[in-house]
Amino acid sequence: MPVLEKSLFLFLFISSFAMDTARGFEPNSQREADRVTALPGQPEVEFRHYAGYVRISDDKALFYWFFEAKRKPDEKPLILWLNGGPGCSSVAYGAAQELGPFLVRSNAPNLTLNPYSWNKVANLLFLEAPVGVGFSYTNRSSDLEEVGDRITAQDSHSFLLDWFNKFPNFKSHEFFIAGESYAGHYVPQLAELIHEGNKKASKDSYINLRGFMIGNAVLNDATDQLGMVEYAWSHAIISDELHASLRRECNSFEGAGEGKACLPAVKAFLRAFQDIDMYSIYSPVCLSSLSKSPRSNKLVAAPHLFSQHETWHGMRRATAGYDPCTEDYVKRYFNREDVQLALHANVTHLSYPYSSCSEIIRRWNDSPPTVLPILKKLMKAGLRVWVYSGDTDARVPVTSTRYSVNEMRLRQKGGERKKRWGGWRAWYYREEVAGWVVEYEEGLTLATVRGAGHQVPLFAPDRALALLSHFLGDQPLASSRFG
Structure with a gap:
């Protein structure tokens, strides 16, 4: 290494060391190896961010992307954000489209700085779970046949314990979990595991969980299904006749048995949404995607009565605000080799391309019909x-x-x-x-x-x-x- 380059390297290293020490952080070699320094298209920022893997077993590794708070990260709480699906990526959705500091907004090479990023008020951690989602991987194909709510919660809990070992300076921070959609299952199930684990945890394994927040959350199958029907009728998407048939033939979704006309009525209900975005009924759809071949049968959150229909699985997911094609831009961005290199991602050279929702998880093994008892239990325990x-x-x-x-x-x-x-x-x-x-x-x-x-x-x-x-x-x- 030339003398000038060596001097510059030493200067940057010492400056980094001094900055960590001044903020009360002990330099951690594992953490620094994950620091992102040359993300393509990234605007200049004063905060640090890290990305990489946490191994949770000999075969499994989960991918994360972590952003320090913009100001005084040592004084701010820590939030873990989870997207749902099941099987959809918190990096592709939460980080890149919703609440992260860098948003993918077009096919242009540059990222957009988000003025409303949640790292304005907190340290922000995104996790891709379970294995098979995003860049998270397993070396055993059988693991992909076992995924479900239980495995996702267990692996996410293991991830957190090991992540805090990599970032020990955040162990004492107030910790919150947030998410949306099928994270209505993920978030309270993980919170319950943390709560129970804390009862017998040592000082090193205790997680300072204070509460959780979930948006448009899958919570309780019967009322979730009934609410979908009532919303579609009250917003003039389905007819009076179809509304009456669904209420009558599906026994108001109260689990009392289905009439012969229930399944045809459900199919008609789903067809009513085929030409609009079910996830934002007044937004435009991405017309360029309509000319492409039909998407594969991905996993999308749905109560049992709806999810048994092929029509459901082919429906479009939430589009991205003013530009409904953003999901396509995100997939292109994270499939770039230079982006993956900067994020320390895809180190095993996966045999499939990066996708917003998993293309390789074919079955979801367990999904309880309700998480309401968990919510009541954790509220009683004092969680926000x-x-x-x-x-x-x-x-x-x-x-x-x-x-x-x-x-x-x-x-x-x-x-x-x-x-x-x-x-x-x-x-x-x-x-x-x-x-x-x-x-x-x-x-x-x-x-x-x-x-x-x-x-x-x-x-x-x-x-x-x-x-x-x-x-x-x-x-x-x-x-x-x-x-």
Whole structure:
């Protein structure tokens, strides 16, 4: 190495060491090996970010992307973000399209800096789980036949324990989990594992879990299905006759047995959404994708009655705000060799291309019909629980979320007004109604986000960040326009 280059290398190394020491961080060789320094198209930023693998067994490794908070990361909480599917990537969706600091917004080589990134208020960790999702991999093909809710939660928990060993300076930080869609299963199931593990944990393995927040979340099959039907009818997507047939023949989805006409009615229901985006009913669809060959039968979150139909699996997922083709741009970006090299990804040279949702997981082995008992258990244990809903989503619509939350028979806050009209009220952001909210004595907050689709941080990034800030601060959402 020439003398000048060697001197520059030493200067940068010492400067990095000094910066870590000044912030109270002990330099960690494992962590520094994962530091991302030359991501193609990345704008200049002052915060650090890291990406790479955490091995959770001899055969399995899960991929992560971690962003320090923009300011004072040593003082900020840590959030783990999970996307659902099941089988969809938190990097391809959460990080690159929704709430990460660098967004893929076109086919252009440069990334867009997100002014509403969640790392403005927290340290932000994205995980691709289970194996077979994104860059996460296994050396045993049989592992791909075993995935389901249980394995996903166990592997994610193992990942966290090992990740904290790689980033020990974050062990004492307040820790929260957030996610959307089928993460309505992932998030509380992982939180329960952490909660139970903490009861017998040593100081080194204790995780400082304080709560979780889930958006447009799959929670309870019966009420989720009923809510989908009611939302489609109330938004003029299905006819009076089809609505009546679904309610009658499917026994209002209460598990009392299905009539002969239930399955044909469900097929007709799904066909009603084929020409629009079910995940954001007022958004355009990506026309360039319509001319391509049909997509393969990917796993998409659905209650059992809907998911048994091929029509369901071919439906488009949430599109990306003002440009509905963003998912295509994201796949192209993460399939670039220079991007993978910068992110320390695809080190085993996977035999399949990167995809937003797994193309190699063919079966999901276990998915309980409800997670409501877990929510009640963790609220009773004192964890902060917020559930939010973008109100233009027809996949897990606000009607489903309200029906599901009502199943828990919680007690609303609201004082004297609540006795007559309930605790439901508007919440405000920048002097406009941002949505509606109700709080419960047991520790749950249910909020809607006005005009947002399934991916709330994508469609309403400013209000999503405001929602997060109030959640982290354990503060009620603004109750007046000028307050």
